[in-house]
Amino acid sequence: MSLRSTSIPQGRPRSESLPPSAQRLFEEIAHQLPYISTYTELVFENVKPDDGSLVCRSLDGHAETERRGARINYNSVTRVLRLKFMPISLHDVHQRWINTSIVEWRYRDLLTEQESDLLWSGVGTTFDQFSGMYSGSSKQPDHYLRVDTDPSPQIVVESGWSESFPHLRNDKDLWMLGDPSVVLVILLRWTTISNGRIKGCAEVWRRDTVGRLISSTLDIFPAPSPSPPTEMIQFTKRELFGAAMTPGANPDTVFELDVAKLRQFAEEVITKMNMQPA
Structure with missing residues (x-):
């Protein structure tokens, strides 16, 4: 030990x-x-x-x-x-990002009032429903989206400094391999570099059509140049709501989390830390 x-x-x-x-x-x-x-x-x-x-x-x-x-x-x-x-604001900035996104989904009528009432956006709740070799595990995520009182989240965010990133990778395995209800895990990696600057990236994990784990990485800082065609993390209403889909809802409706918006919020926080985005 x-x-x-x-x-x-x-x-x-x-x-x-x-x-x-x-x-x-x-x-x-x-x-x-x-x-x-x-x-x-x-x-x-x-x-x-x-x-x-x-x-x-x-x-x-x-x-x-x-x-x-x-x-x-x-x-x-x-x-x-x-x-x-005592998590620092940078490690929690995704909370503002996700909650702002939910408001936008509602404003754009991607979410109905009934669906909005079902959606739970939370931090630090204890989840211990893991199965198989992960039975006995316990996790309090840095952020999650779940439906109503489901025992499991569907979307999870974990955030930390680069020194802790191996632990975040293990968190990803816990969520994706230990709980089939989790469809998407976003790992946010923050790194301090020279001259008071901070790098950041989002590593996005999901399952492919045969259940294998696949990932993609989006840069937060430095901002990519030229700008990529899209910086959206996407998932469907079916993935988010599952069996709780409301009657008449389109399961293929796409929800987006815009990394450009996360970059904007993170820059504000980093500036308050008297540091700079890389």
Whole structure:
């Protein structure tokens, strides 16, 4: 087991009724929490599935994790428990992007009022419905779209610095291989480079017609030049609503997420960070 942290505090609060190995892991995490005051990731490796599941549930209701906007994730295949605290605005800028897009879909009559009421756009909800080798995993995504109270999301966004991108790739596998309801995963990769600049790209994952995972990459920063024919991430109403399609709806209606709009929002955030887009 390995832990990456930014601080070495003292004192160990306890969570009762956990087996010894899970208790020790919970204590090691709770030991760190009061000292976290900026964006921090804690990563534990070689965590057994039973322990990972128990610790996730214990942390989910912990006052200190809630206070720090924690996103709690456990992958039963990689056996990695990964906790993100106090996400920065750049890692959350996609929330504005997606919610603005939903408003536009409604304005353009791509969504009816009934469909709009069914659509749930959220952050950090706990999903643990994974199957097969991913059974026992738990995930709090950086963003998701799901329909009504479905147990699974259909569209997922995960975002982070390039140093964490291998974990995001594993998140993609968890979503796409562990939950057949997920049709699209967008990974946003942000990289700091020289002279206070930030690069960014969107890696888009979906299944082809025979179920294999395929990907495409769209540059955010530097902005592509010349501009490509399209910077749209597209999916259909059938993919988004599935069995919850309303009577008379056209399943082939196409929804779009415009990467140019994400670039605009991200540039505003990066400027506020006293940095520049690459």
